[in-house]
Amino acid sequence: MSEQVDIHKAGGVIIKDRHFLVTRAQGKDVFVAPGGKLELGETAVQALIRELMEEVQMSVEEQDVEQIGTFTAQAAGNESKVVEMEVFLVNNASGEPVPTSEVEEVMWVNSQTTGVKMGSIFEHDVMPLLKQKDLID
Numbered sequence: 001m002s003e004q005v006d007i008h009k010a011g012g013v014i015i016k017d018r019h020f021l022v023t024r025a026q027g028k029d030v031f032v033a034p035g036g037k038l039e040l041g042e043t044a045v046q047a048l049i050r051e052l053m054e055e056v057q058m059s060v061e062e063q064d065v066e067q068i069g070t071f072t073a074q075a076a077g078n079e080s081k082v083v084e085m086e087v088f089l090v091n092n093a094s095g096e097p098v099p100t101s102e103v104e105e106v107m108w109v110n111s112q113t114t115g116v117k118m119g120s121i122f123e124h125d126v127m128p129l130l131k132q133k134d135l136i137d
Contacts, residue, residue: 006081010044011035019108032119044086056097
């Protein structure tokens with residue numbers, strides 16, 4: 001996409017039993033993988049590690065994070081903004097996901113899960129890639 005990027009985010013794909021973890025923020029109806037906006041001076045990996053702890057109380061080491069792609073889409077709920085998301089496969093995350101004050105619900109999904117509204121990057125880019133790599137059903 002040649003559009004100017006307004007928001008830079010990092011997202012983490014955590015896979016368990018051929019499903020990946022998604023979260024739904026307080027007051028929202030869309031599920032996305034845990035992650036969020038980069039803070040000033042932060043790398044995408046640093047942002048992801050911070051967000052995993054803030055959102056779902058899971059910890060991960062930098063060496064256990066592998067980039068699987070960078071994707072661009074219009075921001076959900078604000079189509080005038082463009083989001084660029086660096087998405088990482090997270091290996092060896094410690095702990096079970098626990099919703100925090102930022103997250104209302106956590107869920108494990110795969111390509112066969114129905115009735116769950118997914119963020120566009122995860123629905124159109126990430127989930128097909130995970131299926132193609134035979135990481136999820």
